[in-house]
Amino acid sequence: MILDKNGKIGGKISIIDIAVILLVIVVAAGIAVRYGSSVTEAVESDKVFEYVVRVSSVRDYTVNALEKKGKITDKKSEQDLGEITDVRVEDARFQSTTASGDVVETTLPDRYTCYVTIQARGKESDDSYIMHDTTELSVGRSVDIFSKYVRTSGEIVSVKVVE
Numbered sequence: 255m256i257l258d259k260n261g262k263i264g265g266k267i268s269i270i271d272i273a274v275i276l277l278v279i280v281v282a283a284g285i286a287v288r289y290g291s292s293v294t295e296a297v298e299s300d301k302v303f304e305y306v307v308r309v310s311s312v313r314d315y316t317v318n319a320l321e322k323k324g325k326i327t328d329k330k331s332e333q334d335l336g337e338i339t340d341v342r343v344e345d346a347r348f349q350s351t352t353a354s355g356d357v358v359e360t361t362l363p364d365r366y367t368c369y370v371t372i373q374a375r376g377k378e379s380d381d382s383y384i385m386h387d388t389t390e391l392s393v394g395r396s397v398d399i400f401s402k403y404v405r406t407s408g409e410i411v412s413v414k415v416v417e
Contacts, residue, residue, distance in 0.1 A: 301378045302417040304339070305391050307399065309368045309408035311346045317366050319404035326372055327400050335385060336374030338401065343368050370399065370408065373416065383413050 309320070323338040346365035351357055376385040383391045391397075391413050398407045 300375060301383075301415055302373060302375055303378070303383050303391075303413060303415045304371055304373045305383070305413040306411050307370045307372065307397055307408040308411045309370060309399070309406055311348075311362060311365045312368060312406065313364060313366070316404060316406055317341075317343055317368060319401075320368050320370055320399075320406075322401075322403045324401045324403060326374075329398060329400050333386070335389070336372040338370055338399075339373050340371035341368055342371075368408075369411070372399075378415060383415075 309316070312320075320338065320341045321343075323341070325337050326335045327333060328335055344367045346362040346367045347359055348362055349357055349359050374385055374391075376383055376391075378384075385391065389397075391410060393410055393413060395410050396407060397410060399405070
């Protein structure tokens with residue numbers, strides 16, 4: 255703000271003021287493009303697809319709860335997001351470095367890695383699968399699993415259309 259000698263707001267708009275305003279608009283547009291919705295138009299709707307979630311380093315009680323299967327819901331709205339159809343359990347493994355610098359892989363005692371297969375209904379687009387609550391499923395994405403018996407999270411390792 256520029257004040258004249260009488261204390262009133264006044265003055266001219268300079269080229270620097272215009273440049274700052276344009277810079278703010280460009281930054282806002284860049285943020286909108288970068289973080290805007292990447293969900294594309296659905297090509298086919300109401301498909302049945304199945305995705306596998308890897309839940310790493312869990313204990314016996316989580317394994318037992320996952321093996322009870324059941325419906326998966328959204329944490330907030332209790333919307334049906336699919337059903338657990340299969341659970342494959344393996345010993346949890348991790349890599350560590352020895353004192354000599356060698357990298358060795360070993361099992362974690364009393365810990366397991368579960369591969370949870372979930373069937374769900376949703377839409378298929380050109381490059382992704384979209385559930386009815388607009389959750390996009392893609393390999394590498396983290397998802398939360400909320401059921402009557404368990405609350406955990408994992409990483410999607412595969413997605414495919416069943417029907």
